[in-house]
Amino acid sequence: MTKTPLIMPDAPFLKEHNEDGQLFSPSAERNLGPIIKQLANHVPAQGTALEIASGTGQHVATLAKRFPRVNWQPSDIALDRLRSIEAWRKTVRLDNLLPALQLNAAGKWDDHLTDLKLIYVVNLFHLISEKDAVAVLKGMSDSLGNDGRVFIYGPFKEHEQYRSEGDARFDSNLTAQDPEIGYKDVAWMWRQMKDSGLGRVEQVEMPANNLSLVSQKIVESPV
Numbered sequence: 001m002t003k004t005p006l007i008m009p010d011a012p013f014l015k016e017h018n019e020d021g022q023l024f025s026p027s028a029e030r031n032l033g034p035i036i037k038q039l040a041n042h043v044p045a046q047g048t049a050l051e052i053a054s055g056t057g058q059h060v061a062t063l064a065k066r067f068p069r070v071n072w073q074p075s076d077i078a079l080d081r082l083r084s085i086e087a088w089r090k091t092v093r094l095d096n097l098l099p100a101l102q103l104n105a106a107g108k109w110d111d112h113l114t115d116l117k118l119i120y121v122v123n124l125f126h127l128i129s130e131k132d133a134v135a136v137l138k139g140m141s142d143s144l145g146n147d148g149r150v151f152i153y154g155p156f157k158e159h160e161q162y163r164s165e166g167d168a169r170f171d172s173n174l175t176a177q178d179p180e181i182g183y184k185d186v187a188w189m190w191r192q193m194k195d196s197g198l199g200r201v202e203q204v205e206m207p208a209n210n211l212s213l214v215s216q217k218i219v220e221s222p223v
């Protein structure tokens, strides 16, 4: 069964730039600076970085410019977002920004997505169910290279509590639309990552009560 698309609080601000379907999100613009500062510690010297749930494509367009030795692969599940990513790609014209890929990150990942050096995702986990979140983490772990990193950014609960009044309001808006989705507890995220073979590198406090969670593959050392 096809689910009704979520109505996001920032939907009215997702402005269409031009007839190519290029979308602009002010919130994606606001969080990008602090994210790049943290992410810079984890961007590989070279190789492929996959962004899942790329949304408008604003982030990946900037990241490809800022980190030119890495090949950036944007992706999303939604056709209007893929169109917007392509429009951003046309605007920035960078050889290391690959064509947008349609990927349901909770489904089967494309076979060519292997040995990724970075998997980057912003503001997805609160919008999907626990079951889908586990599937996304498994997809990440399977596609990540042994020396790669996973960078997750977004709003989470901590000790099963909201981290602000705004978070509580936002989550109740989401769960009213779909009781299966909503904020995940950060300790739950770390447990699921570990079960998927991803070990904790760091957890960093970000602006507006968001967190970044960085992990890498747990590699068994030979005995």
Ligand SMILES: C[S@@+](CC[C@H](N)C(=O)[O-])C[C@H]1O[C@@H](n2cnc3c(N)ncnc32)[C@H](O)[C@@H]1O
Pocket: 025, 028, 052, 053, 054, 055, 056, 059, 075, 076, 077, 078, 081, 103, 104, 105, 106, 107, 121, 122, 123, 124, 127, 128
């Ligand atoms: C809140 S937006 C975040 C977009 C972007 N990462 C940003 O921060 O601006 C959530 C995005 O997740 C995408 N999405 C939702 N479920 C998905 C799934 N199962 N696989 C891949 N993308 C998904 C939506 O299409 C949307 O573009």
